[in-house]
Amino acid sequence: LSAAAVLVSCAMNSGILAYYYVCHMYGFSLFLSVLACFLLLKKRAVLAPVFLLVLSLGIYQAFFPTVLLLIFLHELTRLMDEKTEIKEWFLTVFRYMAAVLAALVMYILLNRLYLSLAGGSMSGYLGMSENVIPSYTPAMILDYIGQSFRFLAQLPFTDRYFLSDNGIMQLSLG
DSSP, X not given: OHXXXXXXXXXXXXXXXXXXXXHHHHHHHHHHHHHHHHHHHTSOOSHHXXXXXXXXXXXXXXXXXXHHHHHHHHHHHHHHSTTOOHHHHHHHHHHXXXXXXXXXXXXXXXXXXXXXXXXOOSXXXXXXXXXXXXXXXXXXXXXXHHHHHHHHHHTTTOSSSGGGGOHHHHHHHO
């Protein structure tokens, strides 16, 4: 139930799927993440969830926090049960976090390996060096926040973004 609540109510998860040109990839990445959580939490598997998380991270990294949140909610629910032994609970949580951390490290290492084989670097990866928060001034950050709110208000009416091509989406957002 908590997993369904997170997936439905989290704006990141539901909003990302609105990009209908690439929603199949985002949806598949979300599916891999949730499947990894299911295998890790319910089936007590370790290797398969790590592999699935690496694949999910390779497609789109935004669902990684969802994985952490689902694990947190599951374990918080378990911790509130009076039958749960604290020592066993800590060992289980440690195993889950080790699996998630292993997936993240493996993704980063594979990404670095691929980039080095292709002659690239992490800082130049898709222009990342130009799009990191530390390169923004406080005035630029405030301006971007203002633009975000203005964008949301204009979204149903604007013709600047591809969303305006979809009348049903305009109506829904309006």
